[in-house]
Amino acid sequence: MTATPEREGFREWLLSEQPASRGQARIGQAWRTWLAFRSNRLGMVGLTIVVLLVLIAIFADVIAPFDPVLGGDLRTARLLPPSMVHLMGTDDLARDIFSRVVHGARLTLMVVALVAIIATPIGLLVGTTSGYYGGWLDTVLMRITDIFLAFPRLILALAFVAALGPGIENAIIAIAITSWPPYARLARAETLTIRNAEHIDAIRLQGASSLRIIWGHVTPLCLSSVIIRVTLDMAGIILTAAGLGFLGLGAQPPQPEWGAMIAGGRRFLIDYWWVATMPGIAIFVVSLGFNLLGDGLRDVLDPKAAK
């Protein structure tokens, strides 16, 4: 009971209309965003799925009852249907599918995270530079962006994987190369509206360099809309990675990548349906989670676009 007044005080501190410091204002703002997000039921479902994915990826070794790569007895444990021992059955090499799906979460998370880490800065850099300087630089950069947008994503990723050779690292690079153009477009549009704002003029008059203005003052303002866009794209990234894996161009066996697992189960589809179906459910649930999370974030942070 003694904790209650203290908590009330903390709440008040968080939601204070007159924050005493910049830190308090920032934390308060984050808290308000969280409160708004929390009331979005589908968004919360999405967040839960994504958090679960992260937890499963971290504790994969603990959760998975069997080794994801080494199979069981080839004479007795091949293509077993789902049971209490093998929750999702076993595949043609007597490997436990549940354990493989659990370990696959790591690969999926790695792909999403790396693509976001590579593609977001490229998009931001190209977009803000293009929008801030304008002129011929803008034209050239935007034309290049258009060329990348002219290819359907999977097709372009296919082309790059063809050049780099199959493998999950190359698939990540290929997907990143194909992901940045929409972010660049978005960052440019945001920059165009920010560029002539009075506070930017004020900084310029103080003698800040263009680089400093772009990096320190324009980019942070573009960040939130780009992050929403990246979150919304994550499902697409997962699906593209799974598609590459399915075509045999992404992760290579015996890596437990979900798309490649579906491809592996294709031969047994009619008699042993679970081999191809289970990893697909995993892909579906995870991309659904990212879609819901992205939608929720957009509703909260960017109500204009949500309509």
Place this chain on the structure above:
Amino acid sequence: MTALSDSSEGRRSALPAVLGKAMRLAATVAFTILGLLVVTFLIGRVVPVDPVLAVVGDRASQSTYDKAFVELGLDQPLYVQFALYVEKAVTGDFGESFLTKKPIIDDIARAFPATLELATVGIIIGTLFGVPVGVWAAVRQGKLADQVVRILGLIGYSAPIFWLGLVGLLIFYAKWGLVAGPGRIDISYEYAFTPTTGLFLLDTAMQGQWDAFRNVVSHIALPAALLGYYSMAYIARMTRSFMLNELAQEYIVTARVKGVAEWRIIWVHALRNAAVPLVTVITLSYAGLLEGSVLTETVFAWPGLGQYLTNSLQNADMNAVLGGILLIGIIFVGLNLLSDFLYTLLDPRVRRRT
């Protein structure tokens, strides 16, 4: 008064403005296609597959190798090679397939109708269902119908297309036997007609081979429904948002005040205005089906462009891969252009603003 003078001025300068716009558009398209060529050319140069070995085989003597090396123009500087590449590409020469030993362009011409047929049936399904569903969701915004449409859309955005295809085959083909299995047509019907257009639905119907036609329909039903579902998800979502936008306009209120029937307001007044941006969406999602077809064709053993591309990829047949990719890129640019053009054609406001 200002509006009047604006419009008369607009009329006077209409022709040069349209010409100017066309020129700009042509320049953009030319630049984009050149960019596509740069990308495919560079990829072709980076690949670890030796183009000379692909021609002469790995047992050729050094002198044969050197000769082929020079013949392929590989001793030239990169920009000369690129100019050569563009020159050939313009005449439709993408080299020869390593696998089929035929010019790429012939291979692609044979595979393309299959993809075209699949994507076309898909977009027809997607539009026929997507537009009414989207309108329905907009009219019942926030109600159960809207939620159902939203969930259907979310499933479409989240489920991997190749997996849904496999599950579809498992249920509708293996379990229930409602549709035919992979492939475009059963082998017993393959010679029942002469493929003139390459679009089997059209060919069989025109030649009155109704048994073969039924067979083609039962083969195309599942993959086309799948592609149709994916485009439906997108079209319905966009229709909903365009319709919501229109229904909030004042002319809708005016129509209601005048006592126009509600169905007429929705399906005639609002939809007609929403139709303009919708045409763009449908054209773009038609282009998107080309992308979806790569995976779908692999699942359904559909002998189209997508399967040709993946087959060539798995056999390191780089000429074929790059040719196919380039063609898809050009179709994409073309469809983008078409959507721009249709927009101008359908919306008088855009036309006047040129």
